[in-house]
Amino acid sequence: MEPLTDAALDTLFREARSFSYWLDRPVGDDQLRAIYELTKWGPTAANACPMRLLFIRSPEGKARLKPVLAEGNVDKCMSAPVVAVIAMDMAFYEALPRLFPHTDARSWYAGKPEAIHNAAFRNSTLQGAYFMLAARALGLDCGPMSGFDGEALNGEFFPDGRWKANFICAIGYGDRDRLHPRGPRLDFDEACSLL
Incomplete structure (x- = not known):
């Protein structure tokens, strides 16, 4: 494999930002x-694929979402073309015989709530990051956030308890004219160790 071009790396990382303000441009089904x-x-892990996505974009869906949001996230979500709820399927292991058929991986989780939660949370978080990179790669912007009442969101959208929200991410075309200056990042020597 060849390294990505600098332009592609800029799109995915260096020039990518977390957006709070959105242009009035729709995001279609084909894009999602x-x-x-x-x-x-x-x-x-074990190809478990526990992430589930709920795309909220209708006025009715946003009206249901609004009461569970932290005050500072209401405008960010209500003005975004789409808000994705990155959720985790707490019964993800039921698909493991198909997704990871080499061994009995289902038995690693069935009846083990702590193992289920740890794997679902860790891997759906990973998949949420892949989701943001995919959106950026396809020309969209992201506004990830965790400011919401998880219990209320789950009760509103996932009342059977099988799916649970991990975080939410607004997606669309960000308004670059309303961005704050980019915050600094830690240098390699501050964040990394070599053994």
Whole structure:
């Protein structure tokens, strides 16, 4: 494999930002499908693929979402073309005989709530990051956030308890004219050790 071009790396990382303000441009079904079709190839433990996505974009859906949001996230979500709820399927292990047929991986989780939660949370978080990279790769911007009442969101959208929200991510075309200056990052020597 060849390294990506600098332009591609800028799109995915160096010039990518977290957006709070959005241009009035829709995001279509084909774009949402394309994001998922890239996202699904990211690795997860035992190919468990526990992430589930709920795309909220209708006025009715946003009206249901609004009461569970932290005050500072209401405008960010209500003005975004789409808000994705990155959720985790707490019964993800039921698909393991199909997704990871080499061994009885289902038995690693069935009846083990702590193992289920740890694997679902860790791997759906990974998949949420892949989701954001896929959206950026396809020309969209992201605004990830965790400011919401998880219990209320789950009760509103996932009342059977099988799916649970991990985080939410607004997607669309960000308004670059309203961005704050980019925050600094830690240098290699501050964040990394070599053994």
